[in-house]
Amino acid sequence: MTNTDPIGLYIHWPYCTRLCPYCDFNIFRQRGADKALVQALLEDIHWWADQIGKRPLSSIYFGGGTPSLLAPEDVNNIIHLCKNVFGLRDNEEITIEANPTDAEAGKLHAFREAGINRLSLGIQSLDDDILKFLGRNHNAAEARRAVEKAVKIFENCSFDLIYATPDQQQAQWRAALTDAISLGSPHISLYQLTIEDGTAFKKAVQRGDWQPLPDEQEACLYDLAQEICAAEGFIPYEISNFARPGFESTHNLLYWRHHEFIGIGPGAHSRINKGGQRWAAQTLTHPKAYATEAPGERFVLEALTKEDQATEFLLMGLRLKEGIDIKRYETIGGKSWPAKQSNILIKDGLAEHTDTRLRLTPKGRLLLNSVVLDLMDS
Numbered sequence: 001m002t003n004t005d006p007i008g009l010y011i012h013w014p015y016c017t018r019l020c021p022y023c024d025f026n027i028f029r030q031r032g033a034d035k036a037l038v039q040a041l042l043e044d045i046h047w048w049a050d051q052i053g054k055r056p057l058s059s060i061y062f063g064g065g066t067p068s069l070l071a072p073e074d075v076n077n078i079i080h081l082c083k084n085v086f087g088l089r090d091n092e093e094i095t096i097e098a099n100p101t102d103a104e105a106g107k108l109h110a111f112r113e114a115g116i117n118r119l120s121l122g123i124q125s126l127d128d129d130i131l132k133f134l135g136r137n138h139n140a141a142e143a144r145r146a147v148e149k150a151v152k153i154f155e156n157c158s159f160d161l162i163y164a165t166p167d168q169q170q171a172q173w174r175a176a177l178t179d180a181i182s183l184g185s186p187h188i189s190l191y192q193l194t195i196e197d198g199t200a201f202k203k204a205v206q207r208g209d210w211q212p213l214p215d216e217q218e219a220c221l222y223d224l225a226q227e228i229c230a231a232e233g234f235i236p237y238e239i240s241n242f243a244r245p246g247f248e249s250t251h252n253l254l255y256w257r258h259h260e261f262i263g264i265g266p267g268a269h270s271r272i273n274k275g276g277q278r279w280a281a282q283t284l285t286h287p288k289a290y291a292t293e294a295p296g297e298r299f300v301l302e303a304l305t306k307e308d309q310a311t312e313f314l315l316m317g318l319r320l321k322e323g324i325d326i327k328r329y330e331t332i333g334g335k336s337w338p339a340k341q342s343n344i345l346i347k348d349g350l351a352e353h354t355d356t357r358l359r360l361t362p363k364g365r366l367l368l369n370s371v372v373l374d375l376m377d378s
């Protein structure tokens, strides 16, 4: 019997021209092209196809790092190989993340021709002072030019904004978001600035150079974003993601809906169901070590327990506006639904029942981690 469950491929390109002071992704400064890494990715695609068989991909996602630094020719070769060894489904989504510098915006046509049909632009802000604070290597005019160009080339495109920078006021956030939406992209990702361990921003805060925005003010900016996006016709389908109907990210929905995905490239994660077991794989994080190992030796494999799977199902699924299917939780976790605890969440205004599902209210989604702990403890 053929497996018709959706499955996607994530490709991590770890290089950036400049390392942003807030970022804790698996990133390395670019020092020229890394053809050995491209070769390793091509080998991985063959290797995974041998493992899972010819199973058409519903999505491919080039993430990073900065995958728009890849040569369009390499992107083309990767997509073609995927077509040949896995096959692609009808309406497959093929995304690349791009930084909005003029150099990268100059490659958008070539990416489209290579087979990319969705673009995700990291504009972060349209304000030069904020871009400077964030240590970005583009300015507001470049970001604006990049979005204007992107929406002409890609019907399906998205951009990222970071908000809740120190001192950001509601009026400023309202104006910034309204301005950004007017550029015409059908999908947007809005991320609250997070001070991650091990970053330059963490050190700056520890030194007392500046302080993050207090939690209550962050929550007000989050509420404001919900209000503005709803008024502009965007569905808040995930905590940080907003889309016009039909433009939700197919690939990211695989993660949130507990489906399968293969991750290749340094530091990428996979989740695969095989032999009645769900497996997690995480690849080596350093690009040199990665490219030196043989395919099949580039990751550490772990069998996920029912408990791990139930926690992951809740943590990912409750990020979504649609919430989770209670019966599916019971199948995945091998245990009954914690009805008593979920009723307390409903009574506290943090969750609501819709026929067979539980979903969080906007207030509940802000407290996601503690809500999931409550459900898992009971």
Ligand SMILES: C[S@@+](CC[C@H](N)C(=O)[O-])C[C@H]1O[C@@H](n2cnc3c(N)ncnc32)[C@H](O)[C@@H]1O
Residues within 6 Å of the ligand: 022, 023, 024, 025, 063, 064, 065, 066, 067, 097, 098, 099, 100, 121, 122, 123, 124, 160, 161, 162, 191, 192, 193, 194, 195, 196
């Ligand atoms: C994997 S990054 C890659 C995007 C691309 N390299 C870029 O920077 O334009 C995806 C997004 O995560 C967000 N991000 C990364 N670190 C963050 C942080 N500490 N706080 C908030 N958002 C963050 C940024 O909006 C960024 O565009």
Ligand code: SF4
Residues within 6 Å of the ligand: 015, 016, 018, 019, 020, 023, 024, 025, 027, 064, 065, 066, 099, 122
């Ligand atoms: S935010 Fe993007 S460009 Fe900046 S370091 Fe992270 S991945 Fe690289």
